[in-house]
Amino acid sequence: MSVETEGDGPEETAVSRGADSRLRRLLQRRQIGVFIGFLLLFGLIGVTRPDLFFSWDDFSGILSQLLRQAAPYVIIGIGMAYLMIGGEFDLSVGSMYGVAGLTFAMLLTDFRLTVPAALVVVLLIGAIVGLTNGVIVTKVGIPSLITTIGMMSVLRGFAYWLTTGGSRQLPDDLGLIDLFGGSITVAGVEIAYMVFWMLALTVVFGLVLQKTRFGHHVYATGDDESAADRSGINTDRVKITNFVITGVVTAIAGVLSIAYFGSMFGSAGRGFELLIIAAVVIGGTNLFGGEGSISGMFLGSLVIAVIPVLLVLNGVSVAFQETLTGAVIIGAVMVDIYLRD
Amino acid sequence: MSEDDSILRTVGLTKHFGNIVAVEDVDFSLREGEVMALVGDNGAGKSTLIKALCGVHQPTSGEIYVRGEAVSFEDYSDARQKGIETVYQDLALAEQQTVAANVFLGHEPIRSDFFGRYLGIVDKAAMRERARESLDRVQIPVDPGATVRDLSGGQQQAVAVARALQSDPDILILDEPTSALSIEGARNVLRVIDDLREQGLSIILISHNIRQVLTIADRISVLAQGRLTGVRDADSSSRDEIISLMMGADDEEDVEEFDLSPSEEGTPA
Secondary structure (H helix, E strand, O other): OOOOOHHHOOOOOOOOOOHHHHHHHHHHOHHHHHHHHHHHHHHHHHHHOHHHHOOHHHHHHHHHHHHHHHHHHHHHHHHHHHHHHOOOOOOOHHHHHHHHHHHHHHHHHOOOOOHHHHHHHHHHHHHHHHHHHHHHHHHHOOOHHHHHHHHHHHHHHHHHHHHOOOEEEOOOOOOOOHHHHOEEEEOOEEEEHHHHHHHHHHHHHHHHHHHEHHHHHHHHHHHOHHHHHHOOOOHHHHHHHHHHHHHHHHHHHHHHHHHHHOEEEOOOOOOHHHHHHHHHHHOOOOOOOOOOOHHHHHHHHHHHHHHHHHHHHOOOOHHHHHHHHHHHHHHHHHHHHHHHO | OOOOOEEEEEEEEEEEEOOEEEEEEEOOEEEOOOEEEEEOOOOOOHHHHHHHHOOOOOOOEEEEEEOOEEEOOOOHHHHHHOOEEEEOOOOOOOOOOEHHHHHOOOOOOEOOOHHHHHHOEEOHHHHHHHHHHHHHHHOOOOOOOOEHHHOOHHHHHHHHHHHHHOOOOOEEEEEOOOOOOOHHHHHHHHHHHHHHHHOOOEEEEEOOOHHHHHHHOOEEEEEEOOEEEEEEEHHHOOHHHHHHHHOOOOOHHHHHHOOOOOOOOOOOO
16 A cells, blocks of 8 residues: 655645546545544544543543643644755754743743743744754754754753753733633633644644745755755755744744643653654654645644543553653654555 | 857866866867767766856866856856756756646746735746646656656656756756666657757757767767867767777777677666
8 A cells, every 4th residue: 555645745736637536635645544543543542431532521621631732742843844844853842842931931030021022032042043953954064863962952951950950930910921821611622722823833834835935945955955956945044944943833832831831840841852753754744855744744743642641541651651652653653664665 | 269159168177176187178169059969988077077067066277158258157056047057967856746846946936916926925827837838848748746756767857858948048958868768768858859959959968878979969079088089070970989089099999899888778767
């Protein structure tokens, strides 16, 4: 069996040959496969815990939890998808996420900035971190593996310094904070505002990738950098922009998270990088670039988010959860490589 | 200074890489509307010469003239601005993207409405339509919506040529366009070269295949060990003469044992 992924390019493929082939093309798309995978895992909750799954009170709790779990993965995954389609990746996102949330808290408490001012500063920090990664990778020529592992460590150290080993709280009575950390309840399902931010960012960045000239250049850069270069595409600029996008969306995710929970540990976001790369790959992005989509990454993030929910509900110990999650990720990537051949 | 009928000309072109002399004192000329073949053994300096002509390498010394005007190219885009386009041996295609995306790689048409221009939104319908026109020009049927990696070698070559024609060049450099093709694919590409000459393009064709070159080219320039060892009219030259020039020798006795073109008919793709 081979998976048709050509619809994942910037140029939605193929001339229409009637409804039949249109339906077949739709079914061949990666997104459908990933969505079915997600439904199977979600359905497994119903099989293993029918008592919770078929009681609306509990089911709505599971849904809320799932959306909240997925939101940071999706938001950071936007940047990671851009990077990976463009042929790079960023391992510093987990640390950046923590630094963003904790710096936001520090600016509000220690410096008494307003929420909008603190937000702007944190987004700027995200952009500068991304710019630094991008310039080191493209201009100095150090591979992103080394550069972003280094950045991961630098930022994690900073996160621990900000918390002196513990955690930080947001001050009470902040104006406008509800815009980021609030939630509404629809039919018993609590939907955090971060879920709406996630949806908005997904749509905007998904459109940019599919519709704009920049999006085309991202695909071309990851597909064959030398060919893109010779066509007059400034591939360094494309990659640096992708790193900056990643830094900024990661900062947004960190702010949304601390705004919702009210506090954050110095260890926040540890291991996110691997989970998010896995979400992007499961969503159909070629590990070597040139192919992939935001919609696929979105569904891949749901898969990654549903696994711990499933395990927690079945009383699997935290230690074993990590092991199992890692195994699922390796398995998913193996399946991906197998399907591509 | 330039010969009247040469559209592209080098005088004393030399390129060193450290102590290695890749091209030495080459006076090369391309006349308007001709197919000039450039042949030579591996390491003879063909690709260095070509890379100097398309802006990849800057010559150590010597001059390049386009229509009599001295030029210096910093990169590909400088050469492109002077009307020189290159189809690289590796084709430089983004294989996971569509044919249309490749034809317009780096030069995607933008929608003309306000949002289109402001946000840089690609006009995919125009891109497909214009890609189809370019592909019609090379007369090899390719669906602009197909993914490049699904195409045959000959079709991929056609896509690369169609892209090169997009900027409406005067001079087209084709680097080993038939080396990886089937007999049928190679024949198609030779027909395309012939058509483009009819349309008035001046073409430099790099090839290992002497028989092909004698069939399609108007003239043949031969390089050996970085030097231009001869320029011949294809009509009045022979395979043996070219091969002896490629060896940098006038002695045709040695030629027979030296099999330079094992795949006269091209290798299967």
